[in-house]
Amino acid sequence: MIAFARAMTGLIGWAVAFSVLYGLQGLVCSPRLAPLVGPLPYNGRELIIGAWLLFLTILAWASWAIWRRQQNGTLLDWLARILALTGLASLLFTGFPVVFATTCA
Numbered sequence: 001m002i003a004f005a006r007a008m009t010g011l012i013g014w015a016v017a018f019s020v021l022y023g024l025q026g027l028v029c030s031p032r033l034a035p036l037v038g039p040l041p042y043n044g045r046e047l048i049i050g051a052w053l054l055f056l057t058i059l060a061w062a063s064w065a066i067w068r069r070q071q072n073g074t075l076l077d078w079l080a081r082i083l084a085l086t087g088l089a090s091l092l093f094t095g096f097p098v099v100f101a102t103t104c105a
Helices: 002-007 009-029 045-068 075-100
Strands: none
Touching: 002 009, 002 075, 009 045, 009 075, 045 075
16 A cells, blocks of 8 residues: 555645645635735745745655665556656646746736
8 A cells, every 4th residue: 555655646746736836826816815815025926936846846856755765666666656757747847837827817
């Protein structure tokens, strides 16, 4: 069960990061939720970029840790390595619209 959880780490990390990034964008852009965000001196873009970079760092570290851990080479170990890189690449790709496009257009 531990090997399966390790194999799913990259995709679970991507799913959490994706949800947080797009949730933050909705929070920052919603006029009804603006009082919850508070009087920010910026438009919230820095917050979203910071969260994206934080999640990229976490998934890069998890990918490195999984690749460094050489075990007996079972299918789940191989799958963990590939899915860790898949989660990292997916976060890089799906974060571009939120980070580099207009935040609230």
